[in-house]
Amino acid sequence: MLYLLLCAAASVLRMLAAYVLSVLLALVFGVAMARSRSVERFLLPILDILQSIPILGFFPAALAFFVTVLPAGIGVEAAAVFLIITSQLWNLIFGVYSSVKSLDPMLFDMSKVYRMGRATVFFYLCVPASRNSLVANSLISWAGGWFFLTSSEIITMGAAEHRLLGLGTFIMEAFERGDSYGFYLGVASLLTVILATYILVWNPAGETILERELISLRPVYSTIESSVGSLWSTLGNLMIKAEARIRLPSFAGKAIVIAVLTSIAYFLVGGLKQLPSFDIESVYGSLLEVAYELPLSLARVSTIVAFSVFLSLAATYASYARKGIMLVVLLVGEVLASIPAVVWWPLLASIALGSPLGPYMVATVVMLQGSLWYLYFNLIVYGLAGLRKDLEEMSRVYRIRGLWYLRSVFIPSLLPSLASGALSAWGGAWNSTVAAEYVSFGERVIDIGGVGAVLNRKAAKGDALGVAMSALLLSLVITVFNKALWKRFFEFIERRYGGGE
Amino acid sequence: MSPVLSLVNVTKSYKQDGRSIQVLNGISLEIGEEFIAMLGPSGCGKTTLLRIIAGLEKPDSGRVDIPENAKVGFVFQFPTLLPWMTILDNVALPLKAQGMGWGEARERARKYLSLTGLQAFEDFYPREMSGGMKQRVNLARALAVEPMILLMDEPFSNLDPLTAESLRSEILDLWTLGVTTVRSIIMVTHSVDEAILMADKLVILTPRPAKIAGVIEVRIPRPRDRRSAEFQKLEDRVYELIAA
Known part of the structure; x- marks a missing residue:
């Protein structure tokens, strides 16, 4: 004790x-x-x-x-x-x-x-x-x-x-x-x-x-x-x-x-000198491995982000409609978001080891934890603050309610903070692939493939250089996505929904 | 009388969209112990000149001669107060920054807050005050550094007419009674009426690039009456000069 x-x-x-x-x-x-x-x-x-x-x-x-x-x-x-x-x-x-x-x-x-x-x-x-x-x-x-x-x-x-x-x-x-x-x-x-x-x-x-x-x-x-x-x-x-x-x-x-x-x-040079010598062939190998496993992780990450967007919007609307819900969901979110990635596996071990689909379900939970809450916190803290009182009153005067209200006032008002939350969620989801795609229970190893799993396999073999190289390649891919996709998305949102009238 | 401050052939231009726009075109001026109002069409560079005197910007050529260690107070167009500090601390901060302890700095700040009629509000935060009161804090902060030169950038332009009028007469009182350390005031304004009401001397600038179009001394005794014949006559003369 x-x-x-x-x-x-x-x-x-x-x-x-x-x-x-x-x-x-x-x-x-x-x-x-x-x-x-x-x-x-x-x-x-x-x-x-x-x-x-x-x-x-x-x-x-x-x-x-x-x-x-x-x-x-x-x-x-x-x-x-x-x-x-x-x-x-x-x-x-x-x-x-x-x-x-x-x-x-x-x-x-x-x-x-x-x-x-x-x-x-x-x-x-x-x-x-x-x-x-x-x-x-x-x-x-x-x-x-x-x-x-x-x-x-x-x-x-x-x-x-x-x-x-x-x-x-x-x-x-x-x-x-x-x-x-x-x-x-x-x-x-x-x-x-x-x-x-x-x-x-x-x-x-x-x-x-x-x-x-x-x-x-x-x-x-x-x-x-x-x-x-x-x-x-x-x-x-x-x-x-x-x-x-x-x-x-x-x-x-x-x-x-x-x-x-x-x-x-x-210090950096001093530390790098200690690392194993640069072996060009192994670097080549790890690059290939990452390229091969990347699409799998990309599909998972995209699905998780889309799912997070949906869930967080629903939770935000519920929080907006009833303040009691917000207080509880926020606290639950704070705790759930904090639970260490690695603890989810043993915590849900019976599910993970129970059926062939088990590992995938637990991996989904881990990735969701690593991304959903960025979105929800962003929407609650910044998004709801950006919801304009005059638009709310206008909707009440003209009786714009229910789905119409969601589509024409609520979601558009949240979009700027939804976009920045989604970017964090995207980064968080990538980061959590490392904890979600591979785990070892003593003798048993669960490996559902993907880039996160590659990083783990290399670390288990003690191949620090391979891990760093794979991570570097992955970073490059993510950066390309950010520049090509997210940046445009942000600019569009900012132009269309940001700022005043 | 030796000048407190002199400008020698000051020029300044800005780069905008790759083009260079000249704002000030050789301004030379000597300022003694007096209240100067600087007038000119909007966008002519009055504020730029004031910022150069304050040391916020450097002239491209020419120079500003100010006695060494002369302190400068600046009344900004907007109150420019720190929202997270009480007005007492807002006034004390410049003193604190120069190495004074908080105790001494606050003591001095209190003195100048009471000079501007704010002694009862020292624990208020800026958001709790009206525009006119905040502008008074702006003034108290400028006076509290005990400056030799006081610069004011359209200090009344964002106040309602009644508040502006009472603040004008308060500043004039402080100036004529000589209770502050200020020896020269330079005020930028676009109101001819305000300039004649307050200043000893008017400096009129031309449209951009600004040169000095003329300097007019105001010899009307204070308190000045806007409806008096000499006031009106002077006003006409200034408008002629600006229009020319």
């Missing part, structure tokens, strides 16, 4: 570390992108790709990298935190970026006239401006972090297996032992922890800052809010004071950027 508590604490701490780092990174990168044209030109396309590729595929390489660069214990831990960060960071960065970008430019003129330094502008203009979108996106990111938690706690690389102290490991070990009591106990504590973090922290935050009703309890949040607030303002004041005292020469900023880039490059 004590061990279970210890595991829960370790997992929560891991999540917290990753989340705090994600928020700091999001603020720094988001603000830098919004404020500097050259940073924007450099980072925007990179982030665009990063947010929609299966990061899990790069994980073995990242692990090898962290383990070689850092001492073993810290290396594995760092790799786990890194993986969680990659599942939280992108939407946070984009949230900060668009908030700062859409600030009234006159405010920046004002800051210039009154000679406010970078620290003042960062702490008093950019960060407060990003607060709402940070909170809204944290509701999603926190779930995304849990979703990948187990994958980050047990890392198999060929013969070597790293296990970290945590709830994910606890659950998987209990399952492998055939200890069903331990397994359900682990899952129950996981659900409790997730539920508690939402009811005690995120939902109150959403209620206070987004002014939206959510199921929540306040007291813990108030303490957190005031202590984080005072910590943050102390930090801000220190930075501003330092900046007012020390006038850095103008090239200092560039020098810091160059120093950071150089040290990253240094």
Whole structure:
């Protein structure tokens, strides 16, 4: 029992570390992108790709990298935190970026006239401006972090297996032992922890800052809010004071950027040297394998996204019609979206192993969890907020109801946020193929084919380079799809349904 | 009297759709301890000139001579307040940014808020205030840095006529009583009436690219009466100059 508590604490701490780092990174990168044209030109396309590729595929390489660069214990831990960060960071960065970008430019003129330094502008203009979108996106990111938690706690690389102290490991070990009591106990504590973090922290935050009703309890949040607030303002004041005292020469900023880039490059080269040597034939082989299995995954991902669009629209309409439904569905969604991908398999093991179609059903559930909630959260948080009061009143006056209302007012109003939610769902679905298409129960391996399965097979063989190469090819394909398909779709939606009259 | 600020042959052009559009065409002007109103047809570059004086933009050629360490206050056309801060903190922030502690900065901010009649509202957030009150905060913030030069960019153009009129007379009171650190005011406006009512000197600019069309001193004693004959006569003269 004590061990279970210890595991829960370790997992929560891991999540917290990753989340705090994600928020700091999001603020720094988001603000830098919004404020500097050259940073924007450099980072925007990179982030665009990063947010929609299966990061899990790069994980073995990242692990090898962290383990070689850092001492073993810290290396594995760092790799786990890194993986969680990659599942939280992108939407946070984009949230900060668009908030700062859409600030009234006159405010920046004002800051210039009154000679406010970078620290003042960062702490008093950019960060407060990003607060709402940070909170809204944290509701999603926190779930995304849990979703990948187990994958980050047990890392198999060929013969070597790293296990970290945590709830994910606890659950998987209990399952492998055939200890069903331990397994359900682990899952129950996981659900409790997730539920508690939402009811005690995120939902109150959403209620206070987004002014939206959510199921929540306040007291813990108030303490957190005031202590984080005072910590943050102390930090801000220190930075501003330092900046007012020390006038850095103008090239200092560039020098810091160059120093950071150089040290990253240094570590990267050092880590890459440790990787197995480049074998052109095996690379060729993995490319072929990916190309062969790709259509299968593409079909699955497209089906899942289409299904998610349908389900989330239905759930959004139900939430819109009855507020009680919204409160419950949101909370259920927060928890379901958080359940780690890998836990679904043992949880639904009886279905998965029960019939030949079983694995496909469970894979569908896993992929749905990895994509549906992006859509639903987007629609609830941004979509319903964009539903215009005057259009609602107009519909009531002219008695536009039922299906007509859905077709002519409700869905068109939601389309912009439906589109951006669908893009996230598409990325999420690709990412979850890694957890959905392949799983091993001790001796038994379930492999339903597809790119995600390819990545797993290679990782099981310890072929880090093959995994990275396959992931790279997959990223390329996804990027092509994004540019060719999604971009046009977005432009069409924006032209037709975005903005005012 | 040595000038507080001088502009020497300032030029500026913008790139638009690949073409270069000249906005300012050699502006030279000396400004002493006085209230200047800058008038001209819309789009002539008045605001650009003000932004160059404030250091928000650089002239293509020519220069702006301001005494070293001279502080500049700027009353923006819109209030330009941070919505997440109380008005007290909005006024204190520029002081804070220059290295003052919060305590001292707020003390100073309070002083200038009471000068603009807002002492009772220091804990209010901008969204809780009317347009006229927000514009007063904008003014208090500009005065609180204790500037030598006060720049105002059409400060009354977004207020209803009654509010605008009372804010005009308040600013005039502050100016004539000399209770602030301001030694020169430069106000951009497109209202001839407002310019004559308030300023010591009118600088009239030509249509784009702007040159100085003329400088007229207003010798009517304050408080000025819009219906007086000399006011009317001066107004006619300014309109002639703008039309020319």
